[in-house]
Amino acid sequence: LLGLTTSFIGKNIHYEESVESTQKIAHLLASKNVPEGTVVIAEEQISGKGRMSRKWYSPKYTGIWMSLILRPNIPLTKAPQLTLLTAVAIVQAMEEMTGLTPEIKWPNDILMNGKKISGILTELQAEADRIHSIIIGMGINVNQKKEDFPPELQGIASSLLVEKGEPISRANLIKSIFKHFEKLYLLYLDQGFFPIKLLWEGYAVSIGKIIKARTLTSTIEGRALGITDDGVLVLEDSNGVIHHIYSADIELRTG
Ligand code: ATP
Structure with missing residues (x-):
């Protein structure tokens, strides 16, 4: 090089x-x-x-x-x-x-x-x-x-x-x-x-958008609010509940 x-x-x-x-x-x-x-x-x-x-x-x-x-x-x-x-x-x-x-x-x-x-x-x-x-x-x-x-x-x-x-x-x-x-x-x-x-x-493409996060144990749909200082994804679902996602497959949705 x-x-x-x-x-x-x-x-x-x-x-x-x-x-x-x-x-x-x-x-x-x-x-x-x-x-x-x-x-x-x-x-x-x-x-x-x-x-x-x-x-x-x-x-x-x-x-x-x-x-x-x-x-x-x-x-x-x-x-x-x-x-x-x-x-x-x-x-x-x-x-x-x-x-x-x-x-x-x-x-x-x-x-x-x-x-x-x-x-x-x-x-x-x-x-x-x-x-x-x-x-x-x-x-x-x-x-x-x-x-x-x-x-x-x-x-x-x-x-x-x-x-x-x-x-x-x-x-x-x-x-x-x-x-x-x-x-x-x-x-x-x-x-x-x-x-x-x-x-x-x-x-980041997903921030502010509605996404689906499939973790090993569940699927959570919500708006991606951002990441924490540790790099963890933060989602808010339609009930206003905040979820911290450490590892998941993400599906982007429109909205
Ligand atoms: P995704 O979020 O796209 O579902 P992932 O982040 O879980 O994937 P990675 O570990 O990044 O998975 O990559 C593996 C997946 O990427 C494979 O299952 C396949 O679908 C796809 N893939 C494999 N090789 C390539 C490649 N050269 N270019 C783009 N995508 C690939």
Whole structure:
């Protein structure tokens, strides 16, 4: 990555042609105490990971499939904030590289024209309630053509190439993500989540809208009021009851 401007994010890159998943390799490296900011990048993932054992489709040479290792000195409960911080970094880099502004769907999806172009997966290594490493997986559809997506993703997924109408340099986009990430991460370590939250809310598609949140145990419909300082989604249902959503599938509704 010639011309990388960061001081620690992406300074140590572990590059692979083909892997089962970059998260798996990053977990191994993290347990060997590699420096913070180490990134695993692969040209292809045979079995890319999404949330809740879902699969992330990661074909060769067309996307960015990478996992970043962090060691922030924060409590376990604040780890979800880093998913939101990562989403802001990816959105800022996409804006810089394409001139288009994507939207963020809580907690971990980045959309353009309602279709998913990127997903984020945050995983932890912890001892008792101390974080040892946070591993942030990023999947970004860059240069896939519409017909490259498998049938089940045709209606829901898109790429920067499809949205912009021209190919985007993956190397430049990676460098831009590292740059924006490092800036946001240093701001976060210095000032906490509040400035990140403001940026995140500026890009969020669901805030103010009626949405359906399907958690493991129930489905709640209500207006998304925003996120708390911990990155938890706050919904108000039609009875005026406030719900805090820690983990869910979100369906956007009109209203
Ligand atoms: P959603 O909120 O979109 O239902 P999720 O956040 O629960 O998904 P993720 O972990 O982000 O899930 O991603 C896995 C899901 O994303 C898959 O089940 C599939 O529907 C979709 N998907 C898989 N690969 C891609 C891809 N390359 N681009 C866009 N979407 C994908």
